[in-house]
Amino acid sequence: MNKLDLPRLSIVVTERCTLKCKLCAEYSPYYKPQPHYTLKEVETFLDEIFSIVDEVGDLSFSGGEPLLHQDLWSMIAYASKYSNRINRLLILTNGTILPNRIYLLELQKYYSKIWNKLRFHISDYGPALSANADYLCQLCEELCIDYRRICYHGQDMFHGGWVDYGDHSKKYHTMDEIKAHAIKCAFRKDIFFVASSCRYLSRCNRATYRKYLGILPENTSDIVDIYSNVSLTEKRNQIQRLKEAKFSESCAYCNGLCDDSIRFPPAEQIK
Numbered sequence: 701m702n703k704l705d706l707p708r709l710s711i712v713v714t715e716r717c718t719l720k721c722k723l724c725a726e727y728s729p730y731y732k733p734q735p736h737y738t739l740k741e742v743e744t745f746l747d748e749i750f751s752i753v754d755e756v757g758d759l760s761f762s763g764g765e766p767l768l769h770q771d772l773w774s775m776i777a778y779a780s781k782y783s784n785r786i787n788r789l790l791i792l793t794n795g796t797i798l799p800n801r802i803y804l805l806e807l808q809k810y811y812s813k814i815w816n817k818l819r820f821h822i823s824d825y826g827p828a829l830s831a832n833a834d835y836l837c838q839l840c841e842e843l844c845i846d847y848r849r850i851c852y853h854g855q856d857m858f859h860g861g862w863v864d865y866g867d868h869s870k871k872y873h874t875m876d877e878i879k880a881h882a883i884k885c886a887f888r889k890d891i892f893f894v895a896s897s898c899r900y901l902s903r904c905n906r907a908t909y910r911k912y913l914g915i916l917p918e919n920t921s922d923i924v925d926i927y928s929n930v931s932l933t934e935k936r937n938q939i940q941r942l943k944e945a946k947f948s949e950s951c952a953y954c955n956g957l958c959d960d961s962i963r964f965p966p967a968e969q970i971k
């Protein structure tokens with residue numbers, strides 16, 4: 701059997717967040733109600749995904765705001781079971797919450813294999829919103845945790861700001877139009893997977909949300925259900941096809957993240 705690796709896999713552990721960003725790329729504020737997954741659901745997902753794929757490059761815990769999840773540290777401790785098959789473990793945070801130092805020290809003491817792969821990605825929306833970004837960076841330095849601070853304010857704003865993925869109306873109609881558009885999107889140039897509902901794998905959060913809205917059909921080829929009744933070989937083939945796909949059904953409804961996309965101020969809050 702050929703090796704099946706996922707270069708990047710992001711597990712959405714909660715759609716709850718400390719912010720309500722109008723242009724949230726994950727659409728977290730727009731889920732009603734906002735899903736919040738249990739420790740058991742995430743553990744079961746990890747067991748299932750590692751029974752299907754061989755390795756994951758960057759495994760991210762994301763949201764919403766993952767530091768809001770009371771069981772995040774237990775989830776990471778559980779992921780240590782697969783530490784030899786994970787290159788790096790990321791926590792994607794918005795800099796609003798300081799992680800509990802005691803939990804971090806426990807992770808350092810008892811789960812050193814995963815601890816050594818830990819990295820915080822801190823999206824910094826400025827002191828008014830990301831009030832704990834400075835403290836979090838200090839904490840990472842103090843505990844020798846790898847981190848990356850992504851500045852979304854001021855003159856050196858990352859990527860010049862955020863984009864608006866659009867209103868979900870159909871924008872591209874023929875296969876050629878969809879392909880020509882999708883090829884310009886950063887989410888197609890890179891191989892990125894997202895796991896939603898602790899069971900669905902897709903290449904993009906927009907596809908997941910469009911399925912939730914009913915814009916994409918239940919059996920869309922954009923999404924692989926890792927608990928479906930097909931054989932292991934077929935699941936691996938489905939994931940491999942997703943990995944190789946140059947575009948998805950969702951791209952027909954999407955502005956995408958393109959070099960020439962109009963940029964907007966990041967993290968504008970819904971009133």
Ligand code: SF4
Nearest residue numbers: 885887904951954956
């Ligand atoms: S254009 Fe396609 S790949 Fe890019 S963000 Fe939209 S749905 Fe995702």
